[in-house]
Amino acid sequence: MRWVFYYKAAAFLAKKPRYVQFNDYIERKGKQYVNITYKYRSDGTKVSKLYQYKDLIIANAFTTKITEYLDGFQYESAIGGSGNFPPTLNFVPTAEGYYNFENNKYIYNYTDHLGNVRLSYFNNGNGAEVLEENNYYPFGLKHEGYNPTAGNVSYRYKYNGKELQETGMYDYGARFYMPDIGRWGVVDPLAEKMTRHSTYIYAFNNPIRFIDPDGRAPDDFVRRKDGSIYWDNKANDQYTTKQGEGYLGKELYFTFNSYIDSKSWDGPVPPFTDPTGNKLNSTITLNASENSQGELTGLSASKSIEIGPTPVGKGRDFYPGEGGSNNVLGITSNSKGINVNFEQHASVSPIEEIGLNFMGYKIVDVAQKLNINFDKSSGNLSVNAYTNVFPSATLYIHGVVGMQYNQPSFVKTHSGFKANIRPTLTDFGGKSPYYPSKFYKR
Numbered sequence: 001m002r003w004v005f006y007y008k009a010a011a012f013l014a015k016k017p018r019y020v021q022f023n024d025y026i027e028r029k030g031k032q033y034v035n036i037t038y039k040y041r042s043d044g045t046k047v048s049k050l051y052q053y054k055d056l057i058i059a060n061a062f063t064t065k066i067t068e069y070l071d072g073f074q075y076e077s078a079i080g081g082s083g084n085f086p087p088t089l090n091f092v093p094t095a096e097g098y099y100n101f102e103n104n105k106y107i108y109n110y111t112d113h114l115g116n117v118r119l120s121y122f123n124n125g126n127g128a129e130v131l132e133e134n135n136y137y138p139f140g141l142k143h144e145g146y147n148p149t150a151g152n153v154s155y156r157y158k159y160n161g162k163e164l165q166e167t168g169m170y171d172y173g174a175r176f177y178m179p180d181i182g183r184w185g186v187v188d189p190l191a192e193k194m195t196r197h198s199t200y201i202y203a204f205n206n207p208i209r210f211i212d213p214d215g216r217a218p219d220d221f222v223r224r225k226d227g228s229i230y231w232d233n234k235a236n237d238q239y240t241t242k243q244g245e246g247y248l249g250k251e252l253y254f255t256f257n258s259y260i261d262s263k264s265w266d267g268p269v270p271p272f273t274d275p276t277g278n279k280l281n282s283t284i285t286l287n288a289s290e291n292s293q294g295e296l297t298g299l300s301a302s303k304s305i306e307i308g309p310t311p312v313g314k315g316r317d318f319y320p321g322e323g324g325s326n327n328v329l330g331i332t333s334n335s336k337g338i339n340v341n342f343e344q345h346a347s348v349s350p351i352e353e354i355g356l357n358f359m360g361y362k363i364v365d366v367a368q369k370l371n372i373n374f375d376k377s378s379g380n381l382s383v384n385a386y387t388n389v390f391p392s393a394t395l396y397i398h399g400v401v402g403m404q405y406n407q408p409s410f411v412k413t414h415s416g417f418k419a420n421i422r423p424t425l426t427d428f429g430g431k432s433p434y435y436p437s438k439f440y441k442r
Contacts, residue, residue: 034053035050037050046171047070048066048067048069049067052064053065055081055082058081061080061082062081063078063081063082075087075088075090076090089101091107091152098155106122107121107131107155108122115161116134117159117161118133118135120155131152134158135147136158137179138182138207140177140182140202141180142159142179169185172213172214172215173214173215174214175215176215177215182201182202184199184200184202187200220232220249220250222246227397228380228381228382229380229397230380230381231379231381233290233295233379250287251285251288252285252288253283253284253286253397253398254286254395255396256284256385256394256396257396258366258367259276259279259308259393260275260276260279260391261276261392261407262274267414268361270311273311273312279310279346279391280305280306280307280366281308282306282342283304284370286300296376299331299338299340299374305317308346310348310349310352315346316347316348316349317346318345319365319437320353321434321435326343328343329342335376336375336376337375337377338374339371339373340370340371341370343368343369343370344367345366345367345368346366347363347365362414362434362435363414364410365438366391367437367439368385369386369387370386371386383402384441385403385441386441387439387442388438390407390414391410392406393405393442395442414435
């Protein structure tokens with residue numbers, strides 16, 4: 001026997017077989033007599049939407065609003081009810097936001113790391129004017145009750161950059177999403193690939209870290225058994241995609257740590273100080289962007305640098321032999337792939353440099369270099385790490401050791417001269433008092 005639920009008049013929940021009965025306290029709210037019809041091309045691209053609703057002015061009359069989608073250009077027309085209105089071009093999307101043809105204004109959108117449109121603004125001639133502000137609960141329901149700006153009623157792309165429908169759902173392409181309950185309205189079309197997850201949950205129930213690009217399986221970076229990384233536009237599980245592979249997401253972290261190993265340090269030790277320990281910590285963060293087919297289309301990068309303590313004074317975020325102009329983080333791309341180049345240097349304080357020179361040593365160029373390449377044809381991400389000859393260094397690629405280098409003898413590699421004064425070019429026969437900055441692949 002199949003059991004269903006109904007509400008008794010006293011509003012207690014009871015169970016009865018074969019029928020559902022609701023009490024008088026449950027009411028339907030919102031617009032009634034609403035009907036929405038969508039039209040798609042054979043490849044699944046949406047071309048139009050018909051939104052029919054009961055006219056609020058003319059009794060027993062219906063209005064049908066027609067929205068047409070043409071490669072980003074969005075047109076709108078209406079028939080019935082209060083009158084017929086011909087198709088009008090509302091807007092066209094741009095890299096920074098969209099152009100509003102109704103008001104002839106260029107609108108800028110500020111989005112967060114999940115693609116949510118948080119702020120829309122334009123130049124009113126005297127500066128920036130906020131058109132709309134959107135803040136969301138984790139699963140996408142919009143905050144209400146403050147910052148009541150009208151916004152653009154024609155532009156309805158909000159959470160994850162998806163279009164909000166008149167039903168309150170978001171259109172992701174393959175499915176419609178209900179942000180008020182954090183669930184999809186229908187089963188995932190790729191449900192057989194994710195048997196460990198509910199077919200209705202959104203973003204593995206972790207919307208702070210993950211997004212779902214089109215309502216099907218997610219697509220992200222994946223780590224193979226051997227530690228190599230590739231982009232999988234069919235990745236479907238945050239824990240495992242194929243046996244032995246790990247799901248990493250769209251954001252990758254590279255942590256580069258250069259340090260003096262106390263066990264192998266053979267250099268001078270000033271009284272009451274410890275010259276060993278961390279000298280340079282760098283974190284490089286990569287964020288991937290994709291198209292509607294799940295193909296990686298771009299990478300953005302940011303860095304965070306921390307200079308470690310030094311026995312005397314404050315360490316420098318450059319190497320005097322180079323002047324600091326070689327501290328870089330850059331991205332280049334071509335038809336074959338994308339390259340990310342990172343280089344960072346550090347050195348001891350000027351006062352400590354004098355002390356080391358007095359004892360007959362040249363200072364260390366604490367140098368780090370990363371070369372990250374994404375190959376579009378294979379989807380592989382290759383990582384090459386470089387350091388100078390000293391000190392030790394470890395590279396963590398998304399939490400896993402990708403490179404380990406152990407320092408050699410400081411005395412044997414950095415003994416520069418024997419003099420009781422700070423070196424000059426004359427002391428080195430006209431040569432620089434600094435070793436040249438060099439990199440060795442690890």
